[in-house]
Amino acid sequence: METMTSWPAGDPYLLLSNARELAHRVRREQRATWFPLLLLAALTLASVPVVRYGGHHLDCRAVAGAMSCRVYSDAEFVYWPVALVLAYVAIAAFYLRRSRARGLGTRVRPYAIAGIVIAVALTGAALLELSDPAAGQNLLGLHAAGLPGRLATPEAAIGLALLVLARAERNRPLLLLTIGYLAAILVPVTFAGIPDGIRSAAWYALPAVVPGTMLLLGGVGFALAQRPLRPVAS
């Protein structure tokens, strides 16, 4: 833990700047941004084999005179809600344990609650959508079209919850990373131009590998930036 080097007497400049310095120091010591990013990166990358080998349904119906089809994965319906809820519980427990060891409270609760609520809402919306024959898009899976469809993916749910963490931690670098991440998520993924031989693999992997890699790199970056400073040996 760092300590104050000097204390002012009554100068408002110094009182205010020292209060700011203390506030920033507490925020720095509360943050463990690398942990949720690395955990969520692992979940995202682990979803690739789940999607690939989890079995799929192709459900086509005639809606208003036209055929409307959707593809969804049974395994994804189980994997993402369970994985996200467990991840947010693990993140909250990690933050609490870490900050207690340092003698501080934590700001993780709004993030964990928002993450769980978004995950549950996403699953509910997907189930509702699947039960509605008029709907033509899969809300849970990777194959929905349009902005609402891309927002209603597990990867986007992770990004939306990260916005809450950035706000709670007053963490500007995390906010910038999350905005970049969400921008990447919301860009439509097309498979035109991809050779037939690898199109299937790309269809399964690409939507998860891009956000997973972003989370992984962000997590490594924050782990390096937030690592405790070691005293220089004299």
Add this chain to the structure above:
Amino acid sequence: MTGHPANELDDTVHQRVRLGILTIAHEARRVEFSYLRDSLELTAGNLSQHLGVLESAGLISVEKGYAGKRARTWVALTKAGEAALAEEITQLKLLISQIERTAISAGRGAQRADGPAADGPALGLQGGASCFP
């Protein structure tokens, strides 16, 4: 009441250690006694005195408990403490802006009397001079 920001300062809060305690407790939600002691470089006795003043004023709540076999004391801000901290910060900012306005107008007056001013900081108190006796 003159309206000068210095008159609006609360003596309980407008004190370097107690402002530090309130700031840390505000940011941390809850802070342990040992963290405060180490961060503010105080002795346990000195910190206890300041905590007593803040607790008597109703600005903090102190909770004693155990973490395993270790006794721990946790400090948290009350609503009155949150309000007092916000008020202190507001008054400090007002005071600073008032000092800067005074310094700028004094600088202009000196310029008029002595001609062009020498190069240097526009704000008279940037070197850290105290505005309180």
